[in-house]
Amino acid sequence: MKKLKLKKGAKIILIIIVVIVILILGTCFGIKKYNEYKYKQTNEYKLTVVGYTLDESKKIINKLNDENELYFVNNPKNEYIIKLLDETYFMEKNLSEYLDYIEENNSNSLQDVVAIVNVHANKDWYDEKTVKSTDLSKEEKILVNKFNYLDKSYVPKDIVNIDLSYAYSDNSATKITNDAYINMAVAAKKEGIQLLVNSSYRDCESQQEAYDDYYYSGGTEYADKYAARPGYSEHQTGLALDIFTYNSTTSNFDKTDAFNWLVNNSYKYGFILRYPKDKEYLTGYNYESWHYRYVGVETATKVHELGITYDEYYAFFME
Numbered sequence: 001m002k003k004l005k006l007k008k009g010a011k012i013i014l015i016i017i018v019v020i021v022i023l024i025l026g027t028c029f030g031i032k033k034y035n036e037y038k039y040k041q042t043n044e045y046k047l048t049v050v051g052y053t054l055d056e057s058k059k060i061i062n063k064l065n066d067e068n069e070l071y072f073v074n075n076p077k078n079e080y081i082i083k084l085l086d087e088t089y090f091m092e093k094n095l096s097e098y099l100d101y102i103e104e105n106n107s108n109s110l111q112d113v114v115a116i117v118n119v120h121a122n123k124d125w126y127d128e129k130t131v132k133s134t135d136l137s138k139e140e141k142i143l144v145n146k147f148n149y150l151d152k153s154y155v156p157k158d159i160v161n162i163d164l165s166y167a168y169s170d171n172s173a174t175k176i177t178n179d180a181y182i183n184m185a186v187a188a189k190k191e192g193i194q195l196l197v198n199s200s201y202r203d204c205e206s207q208q209e210a211y212d213d214y215y216y217s218g219g220t221e222y223a224d225k226y227a228a229r230p231g232y233s234e235h236q237t238g239l240a241l242d243i244f245t246y247n248s249t250t251s252n253f254d255k256t257d258a259f260n261w262l263v264n265n266s267y268k269y270g271f272i273l274r275y276p277k278d279k280e281y282l283t284g285y286n287y288e289s290w291h292y293r294y295v296g297v298e299t300a301t302k303v304h305e306l307g308i309t310y311d312e313y314y315a316f317f318m319e
């Protein structure tokens with residue numbers, strides 16, 4: 001009788017254990033299925049279905065906002081997006097413009113595409129819908145180019161004359177620019193280099209006259225090629241200097257020792273070469289080996305080290 005009782009107890013315990021095990025397994029299976037179901041709802045999974053690898057899908061998720069993620073979930077695999085995301089100066093706000101630009105101009109490198117769109121050079125110069133009054137609060141770092149203008153009435157504070165030891169007559173600049181320039185010119189002179197400014201601050205009126213001269217001899221396209229429109233010239237900021245040396249002209253200045261010296265030293269005094277060679281498609285200006293812009297030592301050093309135009313620097317770091 002006792003033996004039978006034990007057996008019956010053991011049986012019940014066995015049944016309970018089996019039930020528990022079934023419950024646990026069932027629950028685990030259910031959780032697993034549920035998690036699988038949940039995972040399939042994620043964009044990470046959906047992107048792999050579109051054709052991205054898991055790593056690529058994770059990159060899209062990490063780098064883009066929800067709305068842009070969805071775009072890639074709902075469209076065929078884009079062969080450029082992963083490389084675009086790796087571009088140093090990629091800016092998410094420009095994503096759709098990058099993709100449009102690639103579609104229309106697929107011979108450009110992605111690095112160029114990013115640079116072109118960031119500085120708006122995918123638009124026509126002076127494009128009415130793109131131009132805007134520049135942000136004056138940036139002070140010596142303000143951007144003036146073919147999309148960012150100064151109001152015609154803008155006159156910089158603290159305009160001072162540049163000492164005739166280092167400039168032709170009638171040259172002036174903001175005090176901060178002048179002080180930095182004199183320091184630079186003195187340092188250059190110690191190394192046997194004579195710097196001479198031959199054009200500097202220009203008010204809107206004189207820029208208008210310069211532009212009109214070109215306009216009346218060759219029309220808008222011609223004038224735009226050689227002069228900035230009034231309000232769009234860096235010379236109106238009082239922060240830009242056209243620097244030459246003895247016996248140099250626009251066509252030979254970049255072959256002089258003075259130019260070489262400026263390439264290697266101007267950033268230490270806060271100046272950058274504003275319109276470098278082969279960057280016309282970004283700056284909107286032909287190469288000008290003589291045109292230097294004061295932006296302050298810290299910014300000039302960064303621009304120099306990164307080897308990018310000021311338009312690119314401003315778009316990425318300042319705007």
Ligand SMILES: [Zn+2]
Pocket residue numbers: 199235240241242290291292
């Ligand atoms: Zn200039």
